[in-house]
Amino acid sequence: MHHKTEMLIIGAGFSGLTMALEARKRGLSDLAILEKADDIGGTWRENTYPGVACDVPSHLYSMATHPNPHWSRAYAGGAEIQAYLKGVAQHEGLYDLCHFGQELKAAKWDGARWQVETMDGQSWSARFLVSAIGALHHPSIPDLPGADGFPGPCFHSAQWDHDVDLTGKRVAVVGTGASAVQFVPEIAKLARHVTIFQRSAPYVMPRPDGPIAPWVRKLYAHLPLLPRIRRKLIFMFFEFRHRVFRGEERAMNFALKMWRKSLEGAIIDPEERRILTPDYQIGCKRILSSNDWYPTLARDNVSVVPQGVARIDRDTLITSDGTKVQADALIWGTGFHVTNVVERLDITGSGGLTLRTAWADGMNANLGTAIAGFPNFFILMGPHTGLGHNSVVLMIEAQVGHIGRVLSEMQRKGIAAITPDAKKQAGFTQEMQDRHADSVWQTGGCTSWYIDEDGRNTTLWPGTVGEYQARMAQSGLEQYTTVGQETAR
DSSP states (O other): OOEEEEEEEHHHHHHHHHHHHHHHHTTOOOOEEEESSSSSTTTTHHHHOTTBSSSSOOOTTSSSOOTTTTBBBBSSSSHHHHHHHHHHHHHTGGGGGGGEEEOEEEEEESSEEEEEEETSEEEEEEEEEEEESSSTTSBOOOOOOOOGGSSSEEEEGOOOOOTOOTTOOOOEEESSSSHHHHHHHHHHTTEEEEEEESSOOOOOEEOOOOOOHHHHHHHHOOTTTTHHHHHHHHHHHHHTTHHHHTHHHHHHHHHHHHHHHHHHEEEOHHHHHHHTTTSTTSSSSOOOOOSSHHHHTTTTOOOOOOOOOEETTTTTEEEEOOEEEEEEEEEOOOOOOOOOTTTTTTEOOOGGGGGHHHHTTTOBBBBBBTTOOOOOOEETTTTTBBEEEEEEEEHOOOOOOOOHHHHHHHHTTTOOOEEEHHHHHHHHHOOOOOOOEEEETHHHSSEEEEEBBTTTTSSBBBBBBHHHHHHTTOOGGEEEOOSOOOOOO
């Protein structure tokens, strides 16, 4: 079956829905959203492990155009966030634009339009193509000798097997990232014993979480200005956290004091404290937040092995120093493929240029949003738009606002197709690397998913959110060159 549309959006998470709302606001009503799953939600549809929640406060982790006065907690759980997105989609009629069970197979620019194929053989033709696929949905599972022979239940946190009852079982957890910090406290309540394999200790900060009282929610609903004020105050506080990542001494000392108080308040044993103390500068890896992590590690039925797993022999996990641990169930808390997620897509731009070729020397995109040689193609949450300190929803909104203005300018001037100015893109990429060179992410003494295999930070925005918002608000069609001479149809 062949379909034709003006704009085709790939992905129905925060990015895809926000883009659809912006495009429609700009008068572009002929659009469609392809979603590989059977419902919207992106990260919050995929990740359903026990304890899943956002590490950004609810009122900030929501669309500015659709504030939610009814958040039940300061930090919402995954199911509540997906319910919020579904509510927005239902209210705005976005479900009518969605085509579920449609996974992108290939996309090719034919000189005037994008020709797109899906895995089930359907084809689409679109003037504009927008990648809104996100990053936290391709699980990264280490290729360990013997892993295939593990006899018990074995799954990644993003592919949680809810049919497995962990009650009374010996559970091995590989990894101590953001997901593990959330699900380990939950499974420790059930398991006979939980053994956590830790290659590198994370900094885990306390967070001011808790239920939002019903009377407060009613007040928010009747006085919409109040949740907007709360959102602004949270934003300003989180912007302050950026100083930690820039290595400002006072900010770092404040953060370290909070972390140490959390660790020492729960962990009494000096040796265990030593094991749980990171050997790198705070901020180099993602700073995690939990009120339950350290108290859980103090439980009698939880232990931490400060080694990575080297191989697996049937039901026994063996570390690099020879430590052996038997387990009935194995859970991978090893995160996601981030720095190469879009690169694995089959996307071909002008003159046969593939995305793999364009990114042979690392991911790059002008303003993190468009790629030279790929006309009328935009990427949300692209290179250098990730954050370590604030809500990525704000970055998405800045991107779609920029794209919306560009679409309006194209329409007004009768321009059919554009591509980023290659020199501007090269300048932006160089600026990013220069600014990252002395950041904690680059010099903090750790390895993280922010850094690609060649040692470049191609993931994060080095500045504040406010800076990015201002930059995107001031950027328009001057960032692009026109492709061809035909007028917009």
